[in-house]
Amino acid sequence: MMIFTLIRNELFKIFSYWRTYMSYFFILLLVPLFFWGFSVGGSNIERQLTNAMGNHFLMVGKLVNAFTVAYFVLNFLWIHIPFLIALVGGDVLAGEEAAGTYRVYLTRPVSRWKIFLSKSIATLLYTLSVILFLGIMSIGVGAIWMGLGDLVVLQDGILVLPAGTAAIRFALAYGLSFLNMSLVATLAIFFSAMVKNAVGPVIGTMAIVIIFFAISSLPLDFFETIRPFFFTTYFDSWTKAFYDPIPWDYLWLSTWTALLHIALFLGGAFLIFKRKDILS
Amino acid sequence: MNNSTQLAIQTEGLTKHFGAIHALQDVSLQVPNGTIFGFLGPNGAGKSTLIRVLTGLIHASAGHFAILGRRSKHNFHLRRGIGALVDRADFYKQLSGYHNLEMLARLSGHNKPSHLNDILHQVGLYSRRHDKVKTYSQGMKQRLGLGQALLGDPKLLILDEPTTGLDPIGMVEIRDFIRKIAEEREATIFLSSHLLHEVEELCTHIGLIFSGELVAQGSIEALFQHMGEITLDLDVTPTAVAEKFLQNHDLVKSCEQTATTLRISILYENVPELLRQLARQDVNIFSASQKNRLEAFFLAQAEGK
Numbered sequence: 211m212m213i214f215t216l217i218r219n220e221l222f223k224i225f226s227y228w229r230t231y232m233s234y235f236f237i238l239l240l241v242p243l244f245f246w247g248f249s250v251g252g253s254n255i256e257r258q259l260t261n262a263m264g265n266h267f268l269m270v271g272k273l274v275n276a277f278t279v280a281y282f283v284l285n286f287l288w289i290h291i292p293f294l295i296a297l298v299g300g301d302v303l304a305g306e307e308a309a310g311t312y313r314v315y316l317t318r319p320v321s322r323w324k325i326f327l328s329k330s331i332a333t334l335l336y337t338l339s340v341i342l343f344l345g346i347m348s349i350g351v352g353a354i355w356m357g358l359g360d361l362v363v364l365q366d367g368i369l370v371l372p373a374g375t376a377a378i379r380f381a382l383a384y385g386l387s388f389l390n391m392s393l394v395a396t397l398a399i400f401f402s403a404m405v406k407n408a409v410g411p412v413i414g415t416m417a418i419v420i421i422f423f424a425i426s427s428l429p430l431d432f433f434e435t436i437r438p439f440f441f442t443t444y445f446d447s448w449t450k451a452f453y454d455p456i457p458w459d460y461l462w463l464s465t466w467t468a469l470l471h472i473a474l475f476l477g478g479a480f481l482i483f484k485r486k487d488i489l490s
Numbered sequence: 491m492n493n494s495t496q497l498a499i500q501t502e503g504l505t506k507h508f509g510a511i512h513a514l515q516d517v518s519l520q521v522p523n524g525t526i527f528g529f530l531g532p533n534g535a536g537k538s539t540l541i542r543v544l545t546g547l548i549h550a551s552a553g554h555f556a557i558l559g560r561r562s563k564h565n566f567h568l569r570r571g572i573g574a575l576v577d578r579a580d581f582y583k584q585l586s587g588y589h590n591l592e593m594l595a596r597l598s599g600h601n602k603p604s605h606l607n608d609i610l611h612q613v614g615l616y617s618r619r620h621d622k623v624k625t626y627s628q629g630m631k632q633r634l635g636l637g638q639a640l641l642g643d644p645k646l647l648i649l650d651e652p653t654t655g656l657d658p659i660g661m662v663e664i665r666d667f668i669r670k671i672a673e674e675r676e677a678t679i680f681l682s683s684h685l686l687h688e689v690e691e692l693c694t695h696i697g698l699i700f701s702g703e704l705v706a707q708g709s710i711e712a713l714f715q716h717m718g719e720i721t722l723d724l725d726v727t728p729t730a731v732a733e734k735f736l737q738n739h740d741l742v743k744s745c746e747q748t749a750t751t752l753r754i755s756i757l758y759e760n761v762p763e764l765l766r767q768l769a770r771q772d773v774n775i776f777s778a779s780q781k782n783r784l785e786a787f788f789l790a791q792a793e794g795k
Contacts (some may be wrong), residue, residue, distance in 0.1 A: 314575075487508075
């Protein structure tokens with residue numbers, strides 16, 4: 211099974227660079243910091259919520275728990291985690307060309323299609339591992355640190371999700387996040403196929419993400435019209451996982467949009483990679 | 491293609507354009523099995539381009555080729571049974587020499603530790619196998635490059651300027667190693683170089699490329715037989731007798747005395763006859779050497795272009 215061998219090689223390469231571990235270090239450092247912050251200042255937040263809602267609701271249990279913090283931590287998915295994923299995705303093709311290692315790797319009896327596929331799968335597996343690590347650190351470690359409880363979501367009003375439901379919603383949110391981060395990874399791979407150094411793809415990917423976000427948020431008629439066509443428009447899909455009822459139509463639209471873009475970016479990257487002359 | 495089974499490499503009308511630049515023009519090359527074939531040309535002549543086409547790194551604009559008698563639409567199939575070192579050897583610097591080799595070996599299914607260690611022994615890197623490649627000298631990287639080319643015991647080795655960037659000791663080591671591989675493995679070696687003495691020292695056959703065009707190919711001896719006038723250095727005594735004889739001889743175009751020899755210009759095919767006649771003049775012939783035969787041939791071809 212050559213493809214598994216190739217994926218193994220690519221994962222071996224990806225995890226041999228220290229920059230690969232930056233995302234884990236980032237999560238390892240910042241998530242506990244969030245928990246610490248909430249455990250120190252959480253009583254204030256809890257008091258404010260109790261004061262605001264206490265007249266209308268009977269408040270029982272802890273309002274600030276692992277789910278609350280995990281919900282805030284998910285905001286890393288806007289910029290920070292995409293950047294860390296682009297660091298790896300942007301290097302996956304261009305890095306080899308810059309280092310001259312294609313001259314030994316591509317002269318082996320393996321088709322470029324399989325090499326490209328293995329690199330893409332390895333990058334997506336890395337992306338998955340980052341999202342899983344985020345989930346484990348946020349909810350797993352959080353559960354030990356603060357315990358679990360109901361999740362209070364402030365979204366056009368106050369929504370309280372029971373702990374059991376919140377867990378399912380988090381699973382859905384992480385799934386949608388993986389899809390969105392895969393889109394970022396494949397955009398980085400697309401840029402990576404076009405150039406000969408890894409810096410360009412990282413900057414290019416982040417520039418696209420930030421510019422699209424900026425344009426999407428401008429309250430002008432023209433931008434409102436083109437907004438649905440930007441993939442960044444659907445980057446908020448994870449937040450919708452915590453709505454009640456869940457807006458499934460929107461989530462399906464965001465899922466198909468992400469899958470279509472992933473296919474487009476990977477298809478484009480493969481065509482470039484396949485026809486590429488290795489001159490370095 | 492005829493005789494394809496006797497040929498390790500056969501190209502037909504191979505052409506490569508980079509925009510307006512014609513890197514290869516209608517190259518039809520034949521590399522016989524079991525030879526050490528030197529592919530010569532000045533910098534930018536198209537040597538590396540041809541090698542990159544053969545190894546699948548770049549795509550030909552036109553023409554086709556066969557390797558070890560096989561032709562394929564998907565040229566990665568052709569890379570089975572060949573080992574290649576293209577240009578300077580670059581590896582994953584953050585990995586050890588062993589891990590680099592192991593990763594590449596997996597791609598051709600020859601990743602048994604015993605095979606890898608055997609290769610590391612052969613290229614003299616066994617004791618440094620667990621060190622990261624970033625700690626290797628260029629010579630060591632080049633040897634590791636040769637090592638990866640040997641994975642799976644290839645029948646054809648394609649080496650693109652394998653001594654580039656090496657110091658004189660490193661160059662000698664690599665040349666000795668190539669010679670050893672050719673002898674022990676009975677593999678065909680296709681070697682590009684712009685170092686004429688290197689090719690003359692190592693190769694049985696040569697091909698010459700200028701500005702993307704193949705201008706000559708064949709065995710060195712056969713090509714030299716058609717090279718016309720050559721310069722010969724004669725170490726003889728008594729010098730005065732020999733000089734007088736040579737200056738008046740019809741076969742000799744010119745004769746001059748250097749510090750230690752008599753240097754004559756003569757047609758290549760007339761050399762044996764002249765030496766026979768010279769010996770009959772009671773002249774002791776200690777040596778008759780043609781300095782830089784290949785250089786002379788190369789320059790003659792370059793002038794012809």
